[in-house]
């Protein structure tokens with residue numbers, strides 16, 4: 506099948522894989538081994554990678570903490586900040602359309618005595634600073650708002666949110682798992698305290714990520730993983746050198762190629778949108794202006810979601826009805842945008858990237874055109 510599920514995970518860039526191999530073979534040392542060449546070599550590679558990750562987002566390498574991925578970074582940021590600052594207050598604000606690794610972490614904190622407000626996005630998927638300001642309480646300690654949404658690709662106004670949070674002395678965490686290499690992130694300008702990254706959405710390997718922890722002003726966290734005191738005591742555990750090298754190379758390439766890549770991907774996405782809009786009763790989900798060019802999320806009215814997914818097995822896409830693992834619930838993100846159950850169920854997320862081609866797009870458009878017509882001809886609700 507043609508791969509159009511880049512937001513689930515990206516293919517690993519062959520240049521990234523090549524860079525990793527030596528660290529799986531001869532350079533196997535533990536970066537924490539300070540007494541010999543094996544350790545020094547591994548440590549040097551880890552620090553070089555840290556530099557690449559920091560460079561992509563204009564941060565200081567000392568602000569980058571390695572983790573196992575965005576899920577862990579979100580847990581460390583939210584639990585770590587809430588626990589450290591709990592004497593200042595107990596209130597956390599996030600958004601209904603965040604990734605589960607944020608929502609379930611906040612739920613867990615509620616279970617142990619914190620309080621949370623879940624902002625309702627507008628129909629276009631975006632929140633406003635005014636909404637945030639209205640939800641703030643004197644005891645609000647933490648705000649968590651993602652940069653790019655994984656289902657609809659919309660870009661939240663984190664510059665404004667950052668300015669607002671800093672003016673109130675509230676910690677601002679941002680999940681940027683879906684943003685690296687897609688939007689410019691400049692942490693010298695944007696006032697974020699904690700930012701989550703992962704390698705496998707940006708052509709790197711799975712199982713490695715990072716958390717940016719701001720030094721100026723200094724943000725403190727309670728560690729969630731205790732042990733050897735790695736990563737300045739914030740995340741113990743032997744560093745997976747090969748994974749980290751992969752993430753570094755992936756982010757280095759992202760920085761270098763982002764500008765040229767984005768125009769090409771935008772053109773492909775527009776071609777896809779134009780093609781699909783030739784089908785009747787299709788609805789695009791999420792704002793089209795504040796959005797990464799890699800994402801198109803479309804609902805096909807009068808088509809049953811499960812049947813559609815089965816009919817288009819020649820392309821690998823995500824569906825709004827089968828998105829989160831085994832659940833058959835319609836997408837909670839699309840529901841939060843005010844979409845009906847039917848439209849949420851019949852939605853397809855197309856996400857494209859570095860290795861997508863015009864032929865892929867044309868194939869997908871033709872497949873959708875023919876299958877949607879066929880399914881509607883069988884549907885008692887379709888009468889056109």
Ligand code: PLP
Pocket residue numbers: 512513573574575576577604606651653654655680682683703704705712714
């Ligand atoms: N946050 C967002 C926005 C995501 O899209 C994902 C990926 O599913 C995650 C967090 C979790 O990332 P990871 O697979 O690295 O734990």
